[in-house]
Amino acid sequence: MRSRSGAIDWRAQKRKAGLMKSLVLERKDALSLRDFPEISRAEEALGPRDVRVKLHTVGICGSDVHYYTHGRIGPFVVNAPMILGHEASGTVIEVGAEVTTLKEGDRVCMEPGIPDPNSRATRLGMYNVDPAVRFWATPPVHGILRPTCVHPEAFTYKLPDNVSFAEAAMVEPLAVGVHAATKARVKPGDVAVVMGAGPIGLVTALSALAAGCARVYVSDLSDAKLEIAASLSQAITPVNIRSENLVETVQRETDGWGADIVFEATGSPQAAAQVFEPLAPGGCVVMIGGQPDPISYDAGAAMVREARVENIFRYAHVFPRCVGMLASGAIDVKPLITRTFSFDDSVHAFEVAASAPAGDVKMQIELPQ
Numbered sequence: 184m185r186s187r188s189g190a191i192d193w194r195a196q197k198r199k200a201g202l203m204k205s206l207v208l209e210r211k212d213a214l215s216l217r218d219f220p221e222i223s224r225a226e227e228a229l230g231p232r233d234v235r236v237k238l239h240t241v242g243i244c245g246s247d248v249h250y251y252t253h254g255r256i257g258p259f260v261v262n263a264p265m266i267l268g269h270e271a272s273g274t275v276i277e278v279g280a281e282v283t284t285l286k287e288g289d290r291v292c293m294e295p296g297i298p299d300p301n302s303r304a305t306r307l308g309m310y311n312v313d314p315a316v317r318f319w320a321t322p323p324v325h326g327i328l329r330p331t332c333v334h335p336e337a338f339t340y341k342l343p344d345n346v347s348f349a350e351a352a353m354v355e356p357l358a359v360g361v362h363a364a365t366k367a368r369v370k371p372g373d374v375a376v377v378m379g380a381g382p383i384g385l386v387t388a389l390s391a392l393a394a395g396c397a398r399v400y401v402s403d404l405s406d407a408k409l410e411i412a413a414s415l416s417q418a419i420t421p422v423n424i425r426s427e428n429l430v431e432t433v434q435r436e437t438d439g440w441g442a443d444i445v446f447e448a449t450g451s452p453q454a455a456a457q458v459f460e461p462l463a464p465g466g467c468v469v470m471i472g473g474q475p476d477p478i479s480y481d482a483g484a485a486m487v488r489e490a491r492v493e494n495i496f497r498y499a500h501v502f503p504r505c506v507g508m509l510a511s512g513a514i515d516v517k518p519l520i521t522r523t524f525s526f527d528d529s530v531h532a533f534e535v536a537a538s539a540p541a542g543d544v545k546m547q548i549e550l551p552q
């Protein structure tokens with residue numbers, strides 16, 4: 184639908200599609216699908232270097248579910264109704280006057296954190312740790328389970344034809360794994376352990392393999408999740424820590440040397456307490472899982488190995504790499520997408536996600552087009 188000036192009339196398009204509603208977290212345990220006039224007004228403003236995107240697919244993240252079930256994550260508290268969702272793909276429907284790399288009709292994915300371009304952290308290349316970063320669905324910033332959004336061109340990435348909207352909505356979690364593998368400085372032939380077979384654990388295993396690992400041991404308590412892990416690659420060895428000792432397995436299969444890299448992707452204090460045990464001398468531990476409270480850490484085990492410890496916070500500079508690996512087939516995230524809901528069904532989708540079904544990795548919501 185085009186206006187007289189020739190531009191796509193996105194308001195009319197939204198009205199036509201009956202697509203005005205947003206998924207709103209009213210407060211802890213209360214979601215509704217409703218009009219959200221405040222955001223509609225905010226969306227009127229398109230800066231010269233912004234694009235307007237019609238959302239297509241949005242993944243449900245553990246953080247979205249946590250805000251729903253707990254009303255807060257650490258210092259971030261939901262004090263006012265907030266739109267959820269930050270893992271997104273869509274189609275460009277309007278571009279600002281100075282936009283050069285994108286045009287109407289381009290299929291894209293979006294990086295959800297927008298830093299202050301002039302901050303010290305951004306100028307140093309660490310824009311993800313800019314204290315002023317505005318990140319979707321982190322209070323008080325709204326997420327994108329809504330018809331359209333306005334986003335900077337610089338954080339919007341064009342998709343090749345062979346990357347689907349569903350795969351593109353996986354770029355955000357995949358970026359965490361790719362950032363973790365980058366920080367670990369994987370070398371070809373490294374052996375890695377990934378603690379945790381949730382979505383982040385699995386994208387980390389895929390990223391570690393793409394970065395050159397010869398073998399990745401993935402540990403978890405859920406057989407269903409480990410089955411999915413094992414299905415991703417012959418180079419992945421699943422370890423159910425209910426029935427098998429992870430350290431013994433890794434030691435046995437590495438001639439007693441240990442793993443070059445251990446990725447902690449559970450966020451469990453118990454897992455973190457043992458994170459150095461499977462690690463080889465001179466190895467690297469990457470802490471990925473969120474730890475809302477202080478945890479204890481075996482400094483002696485780290486010391487005798489001269490372990491390097493890396494911490495990551497989200498990601499920086501990796502979205503184009505993720506898109507490139509999905510396009511080339513170097514990484515396939517499709518097996519991780521285990522359920523898709525329609526937007527009308529999104530409150531139900533969150534109820535299902537909050538029940539944490541053992542056989543599901545990533546659930547996504549598809550918006551009507």
Ligand SMILES: [Zn+2]
Pocket residue numbers: 244245246269270355356
């Ligand atoms: Zn996420």
